[in-house]
Amino acid sequence: VALAVALAVALVPLAAEAGKEQLLNVCMDAKHHKSQPGPEGKLYEQCSPWKDNACCTANTSLEAHRDQSYLYNFNWNHCGVMPPQCKRHFIQDTCLYECSPNLGPWIQQADSSWRKERILHVPLCREDCEEWWQDCRDALTCKENWHKGWNWATGWWCRPFHQVFPRPRDLCEKIWSGSFRLSAERRGSGRCIQMWFDPARGNPNAAVARFYAGMERSAPGREGTLAPPSGTGRAGPCPALLLLLPLALGWSSQGWSSL
Numbered sequence: 001v002a003l004a005v006a007l008a009v010a011l012v013p014l015a016a017e018a019g020k021e022q023l024l025n026v027c028m029d030a031k032h033h034k035s036q037p038g039p040e041g042k043l044y045e046q047c048s049p050w051k052d053n054a055c056c057t058a059n060t061s062l063e064a065h066r067d068q069s070y071l072y073n074f075n076w077n078h079c080g081v082m083p084p085q086c087k088r089h090f091i092q093d094t095c096l097y098e099c100s101p102n103l104g105p106w107i108q109q110a111d112s113s114w115r116k117e118r119i120l121h122v123p124l125c126r127e128d129c130e131e132w133w134q135d136c137r138d139a140l141t142c143k144e145n146w147h148k149g150w151n152w153a154t155g156w157w158c159r160p161f162h163q164v165f166p167r168p169r170d171l172c173e174k175i176w177s178g179s180f181r182l183s184a185e186r187r188g189s190g191r192c193i194q195m196w197f198d199p200a201r202g203n204p205n206a207a208v209a210r211f212y213a214g215m216e217r218s219a220p221g222r223e224g225t226l227a228p229p230s231g232t233g234r235a236g237p238c239p240a241l242l243l244l245l246p247l248a249l250g251w252s253s254q255g256w257s258s259l
Contacts, residue, residue, distance in 0.1 A: 037101035
């Protein structure tokens with residue numbers, strides 16, 4: 001029994017590491033995502049930074065750029081023509097959501113007819129959120145949460161973004177049901193997810209995912225020490241541990257405990 005307990009204790013760190021690895025380089029189980037990330041040589045325009053390792057297909061990346069695509073039957077121009085400088089942020093947001101393999105630490109189960117998983121509280125770099133809000137502040141919309149509650153038959157009261165979303169935080173945290181949270185960290189810190197990055201310099205979000213998955217030691221006092229949402233995430237016990245524990249206990253009953 002003592003040997004079995006010792007073996008179980010020794011396996012716990014291995015199980016923990018395996019659980020963390022499950023959060024890296026993954027695609028969520030959602031409407032248009034691939035089951036596994038991989039190269040996509042022809043991703044369209046703003047989705048192209050993910051072409052070397054993507055959860056989206058080339059066709060999904062093309063549809064992400066349409067004003068009204070088959071992806072979610074949603075029209076960016078629901079309150080008149082959305083200005084191009086604003087629309088580009090929504091396209092980039094869609095590319096991040098559909099294509100990124102680095103959102104594992106924030107993937108949660110979803111109770112929805114169109115997806116089994118979603119992202120929650122992804123720490124979005126401060127500049128990404130602030131520039132999004134600034135470029136959209138004078139565009140028009142009519143709702144705070146674009147995920148639900150639409151009834152196109154009744155019409156809407158359209159108002160400037162800065163009235164619907166008085167602060168950058170309101171836009172980034174409310175528009176997609178809490179998918180993002182405004183981070184105090186900035187691009188290049190390794191502690192926040194970037195919507196915008198130069199693919200020639202590599203994908204910075206891979207290191208961010210590793211940090212939030214607990215694969216890197218946190219720096220004292222950094223916001224990055226905050227854990228991703230708990231309760232319904234992907235991380236789970238290592239299958240190897242579940243298999244080896246009964247074996248260890250079985251072996252101990254056959255005389256190993258006497259050694």
